Amino acid sequence: MQRQTTLYETLEVSPAASAGVIKAAYRCLAQHNHPDKNPDAASCGRLALINQAYSVLSDPQQRQRYDLSLASRGRTMAHAIERRGRSSVHRSPLKTGADAHLTVRAFAFRPLG
DSSP, X not given: OOOOOOXXXXXXXXXTOOHHHHHHHHHHHHHHHOTXXXXXXXHHHHHHHHHHHHHHHTSHHHHHHHHHHHHHTTOOOTTOOOOSSOSSOOOOTTOSXXXXXXXXXXXXXXXXX
């Protein structure tokens, strides 16, 4: 049986990520997987998962309920690795087995103004 990914893994952020990091990760992934930018058929399904993950993790109450549900299922996130906010692409130890489909992209914040 394949392991179900968490919403944090969908957005490629740590469970300890701030609201700003979650928003930035969502915008980056949504732009990358948008059908106008990526005509691949799988990107539409991936975009739907990204939107659903952001809708839960961007609301503090829903995020708290989600974190409690993860804890009740025994899914501790101690093994989570922050794959965003690094200055360059790096090799992730998660690139083996069932997680081989995950990609690591460079991510940096841009000034707002």
